[in-house]
Amino acid sequence: MTRAKKYHCGSTDGKAPLKGDPLRNVKSRYDLIVIGSGLAGLTAANVIAKAGFKVCLLEQHYNFGGMATWFKRRGGHIFDVSLHGFPVGMKKTCRKYWNQSIADSIIPLDGVSYDNPQFSFDIEFTREDFTRKLVEEFELPLEKVEGFYQHLRAMNFYDDSRETTGEMFEHWFPGRNDVHRLLMEPISYANGSTLDDPAISYGIVFSNFMSKGVYTFSGGTDLLIQEMKNELRRNGVDFFSRVQVDRILVKNGQTRGVVANGKEIAASAVLSNANIKTTIAKLVGEEHFTPEFAKGAAAIRLNNSSTQVYMGVREGESIPFTTDLLFTSTRKTFDSASLCDMQGESRTFSFYHPKTRPGVDRYTIVSSTNANYSDWKNLTDKQYEAEKDLLAERTLHCLEGYHPGIREKLDHIEVSTPRTFEFYTQHSAGSSFGTKFEGLPFSMDLHKQVAGLYHAGSVGIIMSGWLGAANYGVIAANKVDEFLHSLRGVTA
Numbered sequence: 036m037t038r039a040k041k042y043h044c045g046s047t048d049g050k051a052p053l054k055g056d057p058l059r060n061v062k063s064r065y066d067l068i069v070i071g072s073g074l075a076g077l078t079a080a081n082v083i084a085k086a087g088f089k090v091c092l093l094e095q096h097y098n099f100g101g102m103a104t105w106f107k108r109r110g111g112h113i114f115d116v117s118l119h120g121f122p123v124g125m126k127k128t129c130r131k132y133w134n135q136s137i138a139d140s141i142i143p144l145d146g147v148s149y150d151n152p153q154f155s156f157d158i159e160f161t162r163e164d165f166t167r168k169l170v171e172e173f174e175l176p177l178e179k180v181e182g183f184y185q186h187l188r189a190m191n192f193y194d195d196s197r198e199t200t201g202e203m204f205e206h207w208f209p210g211r212n213d214v215h216r217l218l219m220e221p222i223s224y225a226n227g228s229t230l231d232d233p234a235i236s237y238g239i240v241f242s243n244f245m246s247k248g249v250y251t252f253s254g255g256t257d258l259l260i261q262e263m264k265n266e267l268r269r270n271g272v273d274f275f276s277r278v279q280v281d282r283i284l285v286k287n288g289q290t291r292g293v294v295a296n297g298k299e300i301a302a303s304a305v306l307s308n309a310n311i312k313t314t315i316a317k318l319v320g321e322e323h324f325t326p327e328f329a330k331g332a333a334a335i336r337l338n339n340s341s342t343q344v345y346m347g348v349r350e351g352e353s354i355p356f357t358t359d360l361l362f363t364s365t366r367k368t369f370d371s372a373s374l375c376d377m378q379g380e381s382r383t384f385s386f387y388h389p390k391t392r393p394g395v396d397r398y399t400i401v402s403s404t405n406a407n408y409s410d411w412k413n414l415t416d417k418q419y420e421a422e423k424d425l426l427a428e429r430t431l432h433c434l435e436g437y438h439p440g441i442r443e444k445l446d447h448i449e450v451s452t453p454r455t456f457e458f459y460t461q462h463s464a465g466s467s468f469g470t471k472f473e474g475l476p477f478s479m480d481l482h483k484q485v486a487g488l489y490h491a492g493s494v495g496i497i498m499s500g501w502l503g504a505a506n507y508g509v510i511a512a513n514k515v516d517e518f519l520h521s522l523r524g525v526t527a
């Protein structure tokens with residue numbers, strides 16, 4: 036195997052140099068400025084532009100998509116960062132708020148599998164198959180399983196339930212760590228939630244995610260984002276990459292626009308897709324909020340981060356199909372904290388076959404683990420490289436159990452860490468999935484503190500993931516739309 040000698044590292048890689056002024060074609064005033072091109076920011080921009088308003092979207096990175104992005108490497112490799120799987124609801128969201136072509140490219144994964152010391156099987160990720168597994172493999176009474184589903188369905192977002200997911204599992208399936216693992220492990224990878232998070236967040240995500248299979252975007256993230264950019268262009272959105280928003284301007288309790296790359300751009304409304312804590316503390320400034328709000332926002336806990344190992348299969352080589360998405364662990368039992376262990380025993384493998392990008396006969400494999408930023412942040416350069424090498428080595432060792440001889444087929448290996456995520460997305464502590472549940476009301480109530488100020492993006496667990504983020508973009512856009520119409524009413 037020709038293994039890449041130096042692993043790529045976001046924190047030292049540096050961004051591509053600016054070619055000219057990225058904002059040379061920007062207008063001086065817009066109805067809405069969107070900060071960030073994550074799926075929430077992109078979707079909100081599209082919805083507002085379709086409603087007839089002038090929208091400008093500013094992204095600090097050279098690529099769009101935020102976490103939903105991709106990168107290319109020598110050897111013809113294209114790596115997707117977060118295209119592992121999402122719920123079928125994404126099809127409807129894309130049809131309604133993007134276009135039919137994007138929706139039509141959303142296709143089901145062919146295989147999802149678990150492999151750990153407690154159980155190993157393929158699963159369709161449908162409600163029926165979960166029921167079958169729980170009854171036949173885990174030998175639970177059907178009434179118990181149905182009762183659990185009913186309990187989840189009856190959960191109401193506005194209920195003030197303090198029950199945690201762990202407590203709820205223990206209530207329904209006492210002492211059944213294997214069942215807890217089946218129900219929780221994929222969701223922890225999908226949105227960083229733990230057994231200690233509120234059961235309500237689990238209920239909402241479970242109903243979306245684990246009912247009708249797992250889906251992907253045929254053509255890869257690069258095609259998705261290209262199609263989204265085409266749609267934004269058709270709807271008249273001005274969008275710019277390599278533009279750092281430094282400040283959201285506020286005067287007399289009202290948003291006035293932003294300062295980006297040192298330039299002032301005026302807007303009636305601003306929607307931030309940056310992290311909610313960063314938005315409040317850095318982009319706006321705590322002085323523009325009530326002391327209680329600012330204090331509450333400062334106390335919001337961030338969600339965990341991730342590491343990934345990207346593995347490129349040499350051109351001309353192939354790997355046999357085993358599954359698309361594999362949740363694997365060598366840990367005897369399940370607990371949330373260990374999923375974030377620095378050199379842990381649990382990971383997911385996403386296998387990208389040629390069907391990911393029809394017409395391109397290439398294979399890549401991406402291993403993902405949840406991770407704690409604190410484990411990685413203070414390492415010296417030497418320690419950092421050593422830990423990344425170790426992670427790559429352990430991942431390869433695990434992968435060989437499923438694909439013997441895989442090392443000989445790879446010609447590119449690269450590791451990303453919480454530091455990489457922080458560098459590329461500017462999320463504090465490289466948070467992959469926004470904030471814990473308590474972040475949601477702060478995100479939703481920004482406009483009550485500063486007129487014309489909105490937030491959309493991974494927050495509060497339930498608004499995380501591809502579907503959660505895109506849908507939150509729509510929810511926030513509806514509020515922006517109402518606000519902008521109210522201004523038109525005033526000036527009419």
Ligand SMILES: Cc1cc2nc3c(=O)[nH]c(=O)nc-3n(C[C@H](O)[C@H](O)[C@H](O)COP(=O)(O)OP(=O)(O)OC[C@H]3O[C@@H](n4cnc5c(N)ncnc54)[C@H](O)[C@@H]3O)c2cc1C
Nearest residue numbers: 071073074075095101102117119120280467492493500501
């Ligand atoms: C490793 C990993 C795997 C994942 N796997 C899945 C999966 O399989 N399925 C799934 O559904 N979800 C998955 N997710 C989660 C999903 O990708 C995210 O929840 C979703 O893409 C987040 O979208 P967002 O709108 O919150 O914005 P983000 O993706 O967080 O993007 C925010 C954008 O704002 C930009 N920005 C921030 N500050 C500024 C500024 N000051 N000026 C200009 N621009 C700024 C950033 O550069 C970034 O582009 C995964 C995430 C990770 C990290």
